[in-house]
Amino acid sequence: MVHFTAEEKSTILSVWGKVNVEEAGGEALGRLLVVYPWTQRFFDNFGNLSSPSAIMGNPKVKAHGKKVLTSFGEAVKNMDNLKGAFAKLSELHCDKLHVDPENFKLLGNVMVIILATHFGKEFTPDVQAAWQKLVSGVATALAHKYH
């Protein structure tokens, strides 16, 4: 089980407090679909994903991105029990959505990059390290119920 120090928790919370979940969610999912184009296969019914600008402007991508990031907010509130917090979503992604769990790491990566673009200098190595730990904990938790 991943363990966060008090400092790491406070770093994560302080960054999260400044994140606009709606905007960042759309951006995160959009970037995933642009940078790792094979992930588009999970979003067949999202309409126009034919170019980066189509993807980034797609309203379904934005809406779903917001949903994904709101869910990520649960991780931030439950850093001591990520596996419990994501148990149901893990089952959903395995049993119904059939998503390769490697993709959770890709999304985590994209999130770290978005934070870097938004926070610039404030995104120090310590802040980055805390967030990489969180996204990797979330990826592990989302893969936990796979069978």
Added chain:
Amino acid sequence: MVLLGERKRKDLSLYFLQLTRLLVVYPWTQRFFDNFGNLSSASAIMGNPKVKDHGKKVLTSLGEAIKNMDDLKGTFAHLSELHCDRLHVDPENFKLLGNELVIVLAKYFGKEFTPQVQAAWQKMVAGVAIALAHKYH
């Protein structure tokens, strides 16, 4: 790639020294730098002169990648052999360094680091990681 003008490329050299972030964010990578002195904390690492020097060396080498995007394997053949035969570096670490580079670029360029720019750079760093692993046996 062409979105990075010459001026910005020079400014980047300072930020690229922050490749030392690799040692902070992925602490196990410190094992390859035993003789670098004080790596006991994030600030010690970021201020360590040997780390800065070596970061500059690594980045100069990455500059070769940018000049030789059509032949990354050829460009990095010698370095690949070095990292396998003498330095014994797990090639997984090349992907981590590539990741750090993308994050530093994101930090530096902010909004300009659009999804398309990110995609191009991720392709580049993945290519470099593969090229560096190519001569492993």
